[in-house]
Amino acid sequence: MKIYTAEEAGFCFGVKRALNIIDRLHESNESIEIYGQLIHNNTVLNNLKEKGIDYIDDLRSLNDKKKLILRTHGILKSDEEFLKDKDIFYVDATCPLVKKIHRIIEQINLSKNKILIIGNKDHPEIMAIRSYAKDSLVVNSIEELRFLKHEEPVSVVAQTTLDSGFFKMMIFEIIDRVEHVEIFNTICSATIERQEAVKKLAPKVDFLIVIGGKNSSNTKKLYNISKKINENTFHIENSSELRDPELTTIFQNFNSVGITAGASTPPEEIEDVKVFFRNFKTEKES
Numbered sequence: 001m002k003i004y005t006a007e008e009a010g011f012c013f014g015v016k017r018a019l020n021i022i023d024r025l026h027e028s029n030e031s032i033e034i035y036g037q038l039i040h041n042n043t044v045l046n047n048l049k050e051k052g053i054d055y056i057d058d059l060r061s062l063n064d065k066k067k068l069i070l071r072t073h074g075i076l077k078s079d080e081e082f083l084k085d086k087d088i089f090y091v092d093a094t095c096p097l098v099k100k101i102h103r104i105i106e107q108i109n110l111s112k113n114k115i116l117i118i119g120n121k122d123h124p125e126i127m128a129i130r131s132y133a134k135d136s137l138v139v140n141s142i143e144e145l146r147f148l149k150h151e152e153p154v155s156v157v158a159q160t161t162l163d164s165g166f167f168k169m170m171i172f173e174i175i176d177r178v179e180h181v182e183i184f185n186t187i188c189s190a191t192i193e194r195q196e197a198v199k200k201l202a203p204k205v206d207f208l209i210v211i212g213g214k215n216s217s218n219t220k221k222l223y224n225i226s227k228k229i230n231e232n233t234f235h236i237e238n239s240s241e242l243r244d245p246e247l248t249t250i251f252q253n254f255n256s257v258g259i260t261a262g263a264s265t266p267p268e269e270i271e272d273v274k275v276f277f278r279n280f281k282t283e284k285e286s
């Protein structure tokens with residue numbers, strides 16, 4: 001089996017930064033807890049748990065003997081205000097590119113514009129972004145643009161992990177419907193690089209493996225982009241899923257595999273998948 005890896009895959013700058021913050025504190029023997037899942041990857045969360053670093057979903061369960069870290073996706077503005085009001089010390093591991101969107105929103109709040117957020121309204125990043133906005137609407141389909149009014153000015157921002165092709169399509173639709181539109185392309189560079197890399201890889205290989213959390217937004221986008229180009233695309237969380245007899249039977253038909261991974265997928269998981277395919281023999285080869 002020939003193995004090709006996407007030019008950009010795996011941990012992004014924001015995830016590496018958050019993990020470095022935690023490593024430094026852990027090495028100085030600090031007791032740590034995280035507000036929310038640090039990132040959407042079970043292997044990383046389990047590794048942290050093994051080091052005694054767990055996460056809480058509610059600020060009422062705070063342990064005052066532990067140092068609090070804020071997740072990469074950001075937290076609600078009201079939660080941050082709560083921490084400040086109560087004088088609770090915390091270390092902010094929110095990705096700076098997400099924080100930048102909060103600042104953009106605060107600037108837009110000074111104008112009369114409605115804030116149009118393109119993304120998944122149930123994702124923690126979007127919930128946090130929205131909490132900064134005075135007047136906002138979250139949309140994730142052309143259908144939902146029906147709520148826009150022609151004469152009401154809008155400022156548009158995007159979830160950092162949005163599919164860039166989908167963002168462009170939505171912008172075309174919005175400028176058709178609304179008279180005054182201000183656009184902030186807030187899709188992060190790591191997302192764009194990984195999406196471009198998978199677009200290049202998908203047509204060149206017989207099938208693709210996309211590695212990453214099933215609840216990881218950017219991983220799901222990579223999967224969807226790849227699937228549109230190469231229907232033999234499979235999303236797995238880790239290499240153990242590759243041993244599924246149904247999948248191994250499918251792999252028998254192929255000679256080349258492309259591998260990519262979401263921004264929260266650790267390098268060892270990518271390596272495990274490579275090792276699996278290095279050792280994988282099709283019937284013709286064995």
Ligand code: SF4
Nearest residue numbers: 012014095160188263
């Ligand atoms: S995917 Fe982009 S926005 Fe999200 S943590 Fe990584 S660099 Fe930051």
